[in-house]
Amino acid sequence: MALIVQKYGGTSVGTVERIEAVAKKIKARRDAGDAVVVVVSAMSGETNRLVELAKAVQDRPDPREFDVLVSTGEQITIALLSMALKEIGCPACSYTGSQVHILTDNAHNKARIKEVDGARVRADLNQGKVVVVAGFQGVDEHGNITTLGRGGSDTTAVALAAALSADECQIYTDVDGVYTTDPRVVPEARRLEQITFEEMLEMASLGSKVLQIRAVELAGKFNVPLRVLSSFEEGEGTLISIEDDSMEQALISGIAFNRDEAKLTILGVPDQPGIANQILGPVADANIEVDMIVQNIAEDTTTDFTFTIHRNDYAHALEIMQKTSAALGAREVSGDDKIVKVSLVGVGMRSHAGIASTMFSTLAQEGINIRMISTSEIKISVVMDEKYLELAVRALHSAFDLEES
């Protein structure tokens, strides 16, 4: 008998029919002898409905009251799913985040879980019940309802799995696993059987939005085996876990990419200590997130400084940079909001040389000009004109034999 925590997202529980289908899946697991805890999101559309109500009342809704409001979304799902389970003869009991004491800090709308008290859940599991818990929400030490921010249901599932020492945390979603790259770009893309937490973090943050980054981090921290599966199809999905021997052969796990990038360069800026902060400080103050940062080698006393941001922030960041440029006496500001980022991800990189050169030569053969390069221990990212995206991803997928298992 295993203890499994399953999480079903908004699409998986988007209608009464889908909730009933999920109930059948859960019952099958329990009938097979496993103890099952289920974490659910709000039915798709419900959170948006609530957010719109809030915004109709306040342009910037009060954070505490916003949490009181949106947390009802998951509460509706836990009740309906528990009913659906009972209807097919599977004992079940629902709990809000507050009832099962998912203790968080008091940062409303983006709270972090501090502690999960598994006692009530364990008592129900011992009675043979399926325990259905509202994702995305918790309670602070004063009994105020908090939410973990959008998509936080994955985090709830992992935190519960960690607190209960579950054997596996299964995230049911609308894809059947993590792929070597986006199958819409490379039809030969292959589902990965297994991937490490680190690789998944790089894949997720680079645009393969299957799992919430925080959930993967948390799972890695507590070593909770995480599995991504489809709600709608049978299959083994992808297991995300710590690195083990069986993974050693894999050089590259996947190719992530991000279409919505823009870059800004400030040219001929004085090369002096503190310059990076003088350039990026005002950007951070405007709540614009910076991704890659590249500073070229100094020519004489000036240097060129380039960074990438989300395309939506381009106009705002450009305006800020023009002010900064004037203040710093830089030569000029240039920018491009038609760029993309393509990244190779794989723990195998650590112990294998030549990955970067294979990547660069592959791109060169296709006539693709690399505009920026950035590397970490387990990934290499390159920036290029957006028109090359598909070509680059397909060429790399083939060059690293990712279509083969």
Added chain:
Amino acid sequence: MALIVQKYGGTSVGTVERIEAVAKKIKARRDAGDAVVVVVSAMSGETNRLVELAKAVQDRPDPREFDVLVSTGEQITIALLSMALKEIGCPACSYTGSQVHILTDNAHNKARIKEVDGARVRADLNQGKVVVVAGFQGVDEHGNITTLGRGGSDTTAVALAAALSADECQIYTDVDGVYTTDPRVVPEARRLEQITFEEMLEMASLGSKVLQIRAVELAGKFNVPLRVLSSFEEGEGTLISIEDDSMEQALISGIAFNRDEAKLTILGVPDQPGIANQILGPVADANIEVDMIVQNIAEDTTTDFTFTIHRNDYAHALEIMQKTSAALGAREVSGDDKIVKVSLVGVGMRSHAGIASTMFSTLAQEGINIRMISTSEIKISVVMDEKYLELAVRALHSAFDLEES
């Protein structure tokens, strides 16, 4: 400075615009120096939406999970109203039934309040905040969410008012008070300034559905002055309180009526001890509520036994009576589902003779045949053919000078 508990029903908070209007009303009260606690229902339509979701999953929804589900309706309103209050500069804080510890028994869907802990509410009031509480819901001693049954928000307001020793509990609704009778039947019907708890109970149970009976009972028990007012118009409404000197002149407070009545008579039933129970037992077992019961004087060894029920239960009750009649060896069963009940209500009846005879002669003058009569200390009810309803109510309203203050 007074401590006021206000309750706004589903229609009063049915849209964002109405919630904003309610917020203004509340703020005006607070700005005038009063401490204000507000109890709200779900936005109109929301509870029905949730009930339909539940019924799509289970024909008879699990009671515990049903409460988890429908309690979200009020939770949405408390958040939105608190936001609306803050938006106009009025400090406010929302609480679910569970958070403010409205302790109930564990009778899901129809729980009764056992205790209200006013400490958290008082602390907020002392800080100058308006406290917004979800009506209709509570929590049992194990932390399970309970609901008081439909319309229970009035009860929440009264229980809170009692726990806080509030000066007044104001029930805002879509009518501007309690009337001498339904103004749709008698255009001259007059709003009552004041009425006793007892009279209100008779009026409510007889079909003037302004307030929930349980709320009136509770207010009477704890002597909480209760005021019914309109959410949409200015005005003093109707104050419901204990009997006082100023009320002494009023002979009759109002005329209540109920259109949805049916009656059943079992004729020639043996006149022996226990016969009432033999007749009404099977009716009660079928969950059919019996209203008036009249047993005529025995002729020889048999008697006639008549009772009234809701019209919707007529067919079912008739079927039961036919079986009972056969079992008891009664002569026959007759029935009528086209009857109505009209009642005079007033504490003045206690000390004034002649009310009944005025009533009967008024009806006789209009040619209205009385089919049944039943009396209590402060009301006289008569049953008649439904075609006479409007005529009877108008004639009685005029005969007792109810249009005059």
